[in-house]
Amino acid sequence: MAHMTGATIVIAALLRVIVPLLKSQMLKGMWTKAPKWLRPIILCGIACTLGFADALALGTSIPNAMISALAAVGVAVTSYETGKGMKLPKKPESIGK
Numbered sequence: 001m002a003h004m005t006g007a008t009i010v011i012a013a014l015l016r017v018i019v020p021l022l023k024s025q026m027l028k029g030m031w032t033k034a035p036k037w038l039r040p041i042i043l044c045g046i047a048c049t050l051g052f053a054d055a056l057a058l059g060t061s062i063p064n065a066m067i068s069a070l071a072a073v074g075v076a077v078t079s080y081e082t083g084k085g086m087k088l089p090k091k092p093e094s095i096g097k
């Protein structure tokens with residue numbers, strides 16, 4: 001159980017790193033070119049691939065690895081949306097307006 005929690009956190013962190021790479025010009029803006037309906041599927045595919053690799057490497061059960069990988073998608077999306085909603089304005093005097 002503790003490994004699955006750790007795997008969820010690691011996969012979520014990797015997703016938070018991978019998405020900016022997909023948006024970068026190094027990969028020609030693959031993320032922005034993909035239709036919006038396809039983006040969650042891309043995230044789930046990446047997370048399940050990482051979870052499957054984790055299950056094979058450590059010999060844990062594959063269904064548990066898939067559950068932790070899909071939970072990681074939820075964690076990554078939630079942390080991204082929370083960070084986006086918590087952005088502070090660049091000028092401090094516009095906070096109260």
